[in-house]
Amino acid sequence: MRILLDKFSKSFGSTKVIEEMDLEVGSGEMLALLGPSGCGKSTTLFAICGIHRPTSGRILFGDRDVTGLPSQERNVGVVFQSYALYPHMTVAENIGFPLTVRRMAAANIRKEAAEIAALVHIDNLLDRRPAQLSGGQQQRVALARALIRRPDVLLLDEPLANLDAKLRLEMRSEIRRLQKETGITAILVTHDQVEAMSMCDRIAIMKAGEIVQISTPSEMYNDPRTAFVAGFLGNPPISFLKGMAEGGAFVFGNSIRLMLPALAAIPDGAVLTLGVRPEHFGTSGDVQVEGKVAFAETQGRENLYDVVLPDRSVLRSIQPVRNDVAVGDPVCWSLDSKAALVFAEDGRRL
Amino acid sequence: MVEKTRVSANFSSVPVILALGLLSLPLVLMYVYLFIDTVSNSETGSLIPNEFTLEHWSFLWETKPGKPNIWLVTLNTFVFTSVITTVILLVSSMAGYVLSRLNVPARGFFLAGVMVLHAFPSVTLIIAIFIVLQYIGLYNSLLGVILVKAAIDLPLGIWLMKGFYDTVPWEIEMAGVVDGASRFTVWRRLVLPQIRPAVMALGLFSFLSGWSEFILPQVLAPGAQVQVLSVYLASLIADDNNFDFATFKAVGVFYVIPVLILYVFFQKHLMNIYGGGTKG
Secondary structure, three states: OOOOEEEEEEOOOEEEEEEEEEEOOOOOOOEEEEOOOOOOOHHHHHHHHHOOOOEEEEEOOOOEEEEEOOOOHHOOOOOOOOOOOOOOHHHHHHHHHHHHHHHOOOOHHHHHHHHHHOOOOOOOOOOOOHOOOHHHHHHHHHHHHOOOOOOEEEEEEEOOOOOHHHHHHHHHHHHHHHHHOOOOOOEEOOHHHHHHHOOOOHHHHHEOEEEEEEOOOOHHHHHEHHHHHHHHOOOOOOOOEEEEEEEEEEEEEOOOEEOHHHOOOOOOOOOEEEEOOOOHHOOOOOOOEEEEEEEEEOOOOEEEEEEEEEOOEEEEEEEEEEOOOOOOOEEEEEEOOOOEEEEEOEEEEO | OHHHHHHOOOOOOHHHHHHHHHHHHHHHHHHHHHHHHHHHHEEEOOOOEEEEEOHHHHHHHOOOOOOOOHHHHHHHHHHHHHHHHHHHHHHHHHHHHHHOOOOOOOHHHHHHHHHHHOOOOOHHHHHHHHHHHHHHHHOOOOOHHHHHHHHHHHHHHHHHHHHHHHOHHHHHHHHHOOOOOOOOHHHHHHHHHHHHHHHHHHHHHHHHHHHHHHHHHHHOOOOOHHHHHHHHHHHHHOOOOOOOOHHHHHHHHHHHHHHHHHHHHHHHHHHHHHHHHOOO
């Protein structure tokens, strides 16, 4: 079902958390709300599921206006960060609780709970209690409980934050599989860009209660609208260099000049920031940059280097494993100026 | 439990047990003699009993002149205590939840007010309460004294329950609401089970408190038909004409038996009241 936020605002007392936010999630789409802590992404989620009441604006599920409806009358499924399983109930009772509340017959509940448990691969655990389950299993129970009532929208509040790294990888594809299989509209709240990029159709990146940019993961990675977006996506992160515009070129360090078409109309002397992703600095490129390796990290398949330029700014480089460079070595590597991103002083992309 | 006692001893426990045993010996002796004296007679000045007798327990099968029947008194005590426990559990578990979780107007005022009420020693109120009960016709009735005792014990219960509710994670309630449960169902089916140990503890605590209450029934319900055991016991020792120490002791033992039984079965739960926090 299509979810629409129309000029949605939320304040707590005099603190404005979200102001006039517009957001549309298409039917069957999975959207990530990505942003640092305190940017209002969880507030948005809680407003959609009805726990927080919007200060102003409307929330629509399909064509139905649910703005004033209490949680109980919206058909939403939520997976909380802490899973929020009911500790005194068995797995089957946990999963079946949304149906128990609707006074469905006990036998039917048991049957449906078993069905949905099979979908998330926990049908052998139905009689256990949450305390007897591992983190990943608890997560699956929470998912099953959210899905059993066939909700209009599935809301996931940092669902992977409490899992260890390996499980996180597994649950990432698992959640995506479930979402695709059930064709449910889903909203994922996370501060982990890897999760957002790998699981979702589109990403809405948020900062201080506003959506900065909303687009597909690859588009957002290659074409960020602001320095904030560029800095948030990508691991290892993009490195930023301070510099100045001079005759249509970006000048930094010991007067290294980068001819950039985007700078044609920028007056000389304007303060700019250049963003270079680690994969665009290294063995191939059109501009030579000299520096000294300050830090090297082996990641198995690749090595990550921090290179300090003479003006003390740092460029990161990720390259296939090589053994000829050590910390302290002077290097002269090339930078791909066509892939470099340039930002104005206020963070706007040029 | 068994493991716990076996582990963690990096010193011998024998001297500790010996020292504690020695220190508590006088107490044990007193209890032993309390019991022995109720089933035996000894010569004046002697500690050694010289005959076995059940005459001190005769209050169980014959009513003493001028005293109410012991079984009626026991029944009264049970009614008094059970009703108080029920009322306290019902009101505290609901009021505690409201004060902990719901956005009620003047919540702070209520919390503070309940606290102030708890600070009042009940004795200071007793004359006022006496007059009020007299005025509304509840003097010398079980109902009156039950209301008063429950009201005086409630603040502690409410605060205690509020403290336990505070430890239940919010997410559980949010999940319940999103799953479509009403606020009452959330409380009854999801939150209350989380604090079951606390409810058990408070119930026990109220029962013991009601069982041992003396001053309120003594002043507000002294009549023969509504007497409770503590008042009955006091009337024995206050009676200068038939001063019978052995019977007094026997009634005392009789009075303490239900408490001992409760302790044997439920002492684990009673510990919870001071432990706090959620379990399991």
